[in-house]
Amino acid sequence: HRTMVLLEATTGAGSVLGGTFEELAAIRSLCRFPARVGFCIDTCHIYGAGYDIRTPAGYTATIHELDRVLGLANVRAFHLNDSKGTLGSKIDRHAEIGQGEIGLEPFRLLLADMRFGKTPGILETPGGDGAYARNLAVLRSLIPSP
Numbered sequence: 001h002r003t004m005v006l007l008e009a010t011t012g013a014g015s016v017l018g019g020t021f022e023e024l025a026a027i028r029s030l031c032r033f034p035a036r037v038g039f040c041i042d043t044c045h046i047y048g049a050g051y052d053i054r055t056p057a058g059y060t061a062t063i064h065e066l067d068r069v070l071g072l073a074n075v076r077a078f079h080l081n082d083s084k085g086t087l088g089s090k091i092d093r094h095a096e097i098g099q100g101e102i103g104l105e106p107f108r109l110l111l112a113d114m115r116f117g118k119t120p121g122i123l124e125t126p127g128g129d130g131a132y133a134r135n136l137a138v139l140r141s142l143i144p145s146p
Contacts, residue, residue, distance in 0.1 A: 005031075006040040006076055011048035013090040019049040021069035028074075038076035041066070042124065043083070043102060043110075044095070050088035053106040063113070072115055079124040080107065080139065096125045097135045108142040 007027055012019015017027060028037045043053065051065070052058040066072065082100030085091025098104040110116060125135045 002036055004036055004038050004076060006038050008040040008079070009042050009045045009049065011045050011085075011090045011092045012050075013048075013092065019045075019090070021066055025069050028070075038074050039070055040077040040079060041075055042079035042081070043106065044079070044081045044085075044100075044124075045092060047083045047087060047102050048085045048089055048091050052087055053109075054087075054103055055105065056109060059106050059109045063115075075116070075119060078110070078116070078119060078121040080110075080121045080135075081124045094124055094126055096127060096131055097123075097138045104138070104142060107139060108144075111139065111142050112144045 007018060007024050009021075009024060010016050010018035012023075017023050024039055028034050031037050046062070047053060051062045053062050063072075066075065080097065082095035082097055082102045083091070084093035084095045084100050086101055095101075097107060110121075121139075123132055123135050123139075125131055
């Protein structure tokens with residue numbers, strides 16, 4: 001077992017790197033052991049960076065771009081959260097699932113996407129334990145029936 005380092009997508013605010021998939025790929029390419037560098041995709045961050053995942057077409061286009069630039073096998077985790085900021089706003093303000101600008105549809109699509117069936121999703125929502133329980137219940141309700 002080798003340790004992996006995960007680069008997290010950012011909103012790209014100010015001079016912060018990682019607001020595009022291309023920037024994440026460039027950072028990885030500079031690493032001495034790029035095979036040990038993967039990616040964590042934060043739903044609020046990519047939305048704030050301008051990747052519109054709110055509709056099936058937008059989700060599909062974003063995942064296609066993610067695959068083209070980073071490779072889906074290199075996505076090792078997701079941070080799951082909604083966004084208080086608007087699309088492309090560069091604002092990193094997390095909201096509870098379905099309570100922000102992103103809505104429920106992209107989470108439904110992600111949970112149904114078998115390419116990520118074994119990729120961990122980590123709740124990163126505001127509000128503490130009570131909110132985590134609510135958000136987990138919302139996510140569970142979006143999982144398609146077998």
